[in-house]
Amino acid sequence: MTVTQRLTMAHFRTPIFNDWCPGCGDFGILSSIQMALAELQIEPHRVAVFSGIGCSSKTPHYINAYGIHTVHGRPLPFALAAKLANPDLTVLAVGGDGDGLGIGAGHFVNTGRRNIDITYILFDNGVYGLTKGQASPTLRRGLKTKALPRPNINDAVNPIALAIVSGYTFVARGYAYDTRHLKELIKQGILHRGTSFIQVLQPCPTYNDLFTKEWYAGEDRIDPQTNKPMPRIYKLEETGYDGEVKNPSEEEEIAKITEAIKKSYDWGDRIPIGVFYKNPHVPTYDQRIATIAPQYLQSAPAWQPVRSKSLRPVADVSSLFDELRVKP
């Protein structure tokens, strides 16, 4: 059967009750993912969405695609292996900032070393929502969100900078309430050959009373001339910024990396979203495997026959035994 019908967002919805808080930024991210998949016309059964633990990690249940809700902090290892096992799959990993940068930080960093072709979307709200609002690894020092008994005394990690220095080859930031823009980032991420990382600024209406939708919209800063709020968020592409490495030279790479990291520190009154860094010239992991074992590209693990129709193993290990054989 081939799909003749054009896929729409509706094909990626499930009839499951969504128990996120009303007004949660996660809704915008969920829609953006569904829109992106629909616009790319990827059939649902070719998509696998992996998540960790937390509010945002319930996302796979709301998407009509293979949905694997894994262990806290571990969506990446599951996702990477599924992609390596069957490169035909479009693999997404999703999870919160605590999941990805706290308990899963080791996987976050090491995933950057491999450039496996998946897209990782980090729902960043600065708090651990499902456990009632503790500070997450992206909450800055000195801040006190609603549920904290004392201001946070830990420094925040910079997800964009960390992704870039870890080796991610597509690094972007979106905003949960700008779904059109976010959808485009997700599409770019999926189409990019290599590991894509998209940090999404996601207001938590219940536990993060500092970085609210209103705050991002600049409702606390009224332009005296226009009498309108001055939004904090702006789009990198609208400023002429271009984070893509055009020529594969170390010099250009370092220049783009440095520029992107510098940009990633902008916060407060001017918060950039868009593509910070993109390098399409880094070999992907499957290309690296193929330098050792060319057959990988032709015969990925999930495609190989392992037995015959009469259930016999098909691997021939006689030469391996022969290397060990005792010969008089």
Added chain:
Amino acid sequence: MHEPKKKFVFSWMIGGAQGSGVDSSANLFAYSIASAGYYVFGKREYYSNIKGEHSYFNVVASDSQVRSTVDNVHLLASFDAETVFRHAWEVEEGGGIVFDATLENERLRNIPTIEERVKEDIAQRLKNDSLGETLGDVLESARRRGVRLYPIPYMDLIKKTGEILGEKQLTLLMRMVNTMAVAASFAIIGADINRLHRGLSYAFRAKRAVVDMNFTACKVVYDYFKSNFPDDFPIRVPNRQLSEDLILVNGTTIVGIAKIVAGCRVQTYYPITPAADESVYLEDKQVFSLNATSDGDEYEYPHLAENKELSDKGHILVFQSEDELAAIDMAIGASLAGVRAATSTSGPGFSLMVEGLGWAGMNEVPVVITIYQRGGPSTGLPTRHEQGDLLFTVFAGHGEIPRIVMASGDMLEAFYDTIKAFNYAEKFQVPVVHLLDKSLANSTHTIPVPALDDVLLDRGLLINEHLDGKTYKRFQFTETGISPRVPLGTRGGIFWNTGDEHDELGHISEDPIIRTKMMDKRMSKLQVIRESIPPNEKVAIYGDSDAKDWIVSWGSTKGPILDALEMLEEEGYSSIGFMQFKILYPFPSELALETLQGARRIIDVEQNYSGQMGKLMAMEAGLRPTNLVVKYNGRPFTSTEVRDGLKEVLSRNIKRIVMNRGG
């Protein structure tokens, strides 16, 4: 009644500083002796260290199958002082010591790598013999016990080899001292020098120039022996004919080969001793040939490969992950994609894998976890032997999941068990823990080339087609608790997985009725497993089946126990049975009861402190061992040690004996 023929046993040992080629010389010896027509079992002992600490290898050669080492040494080969200081005491009367003739004045106290406790021990022995503390004194003590001494002027012989080879840079040749020690051993026991050539090819993997150079050195040593020592060593090892087709292999290699046969196509790991060798071997052999099928048989292609031009070679992807958390999760991720996947680790790594194990159990994902146990707890004894993780693997994880824990007793079992582990995992859709240990990992053993005639791969209820029709439910309630499974990417097969309790589709559910049904579904698989696995895959029974005294054990103690039973039979002990448990969980209580109920003694032999299998048996079958023979000093049982422990139990009915042999 047949008179048991006295078994020929020759125990050889070589030692030296780590990094000086002890391993390759031991492989050289083991292969060469096997090539001369003998069965061998070799045990490797080493420190958690790269260079400098003392390692040694004990090889036992025999005219019939041998499965363990013995305490006594017939011939000790050395090229450093430490080996002689440490091991001269193990050489029995009539045996021999090969040593560097220039080291006689070395002082015990000057050797930094011998622990103080060991130095005191050696000093005391020497004092008892009214001797000083030099190497010469140790040799004198051995000589007084009737041990033959073979001083070798290694340096002179290297010079001579250099002259023959036209090589003036002697430092290049210095590494060959270990080969020379082996050649000396061969000369002493009257073995065929040409077999050393075979052994050199095996040990140096056909690097022709290295092989030839080493063989020249061997000939120099042989000539030296002819003109300098009497040919009167009591043990002779002439060429004989082997009646079987054998391979010489260690545990990590045989398991690696088995994984390829089993159809494992993703193996993940994080480096850890003693498991990493398996993954490194697989990485080396990652591309392999496929069998041509015959008699109308054809490959079964996965539906995910439709319209693909596949390679005519097979490939196993070996992935070194950032930690063991990722290692098990990656194996699970690959399994979800329809691949037979495994990870390989040791106790500390498995500690990290427990959360992934629980998830796999909850989501009914087949995954194989190969564990090479080592001394615990914590970092414990990283390079030493123990069977301390049985209860840990049986109970690991919060909440309750079905699982299989199985253990292999020797290398041939490890081969077939590895394949079975994948079959069980897919058939019952559970995680399978395959317990091995350091002794199996690092020992070398001659075993028959594993026959593959009866090997079948059972993939259980894995659906190998796209589903175009009714709603697919991954966790559909069924009579057996096992539901049809599809790989990711199957059209019409979309499912959800979650570590939360879930409904048949795989969506989160906290409904108490669904919860109970799902727990019942998963846990009832334990009963299905009990009923489906045939008795001979669960236990093995050796010795007298009507015995009054029964040994119970699991894992690599099998070798020394069987060898000890042979010795006990020779000494006139009879009516001893040995029940080896191969499936540890779910525990085969019915078989234990059938055999052991009414036994006079149940003697539990294990390499841990508390007799873990005995406790499991008491819990599951209500049978409590009457006696315990345990060992937890990090060194595997020797057969003679098990024999002596059993004799203590049989003659004096001691309840708990702690053995403590080995250096």
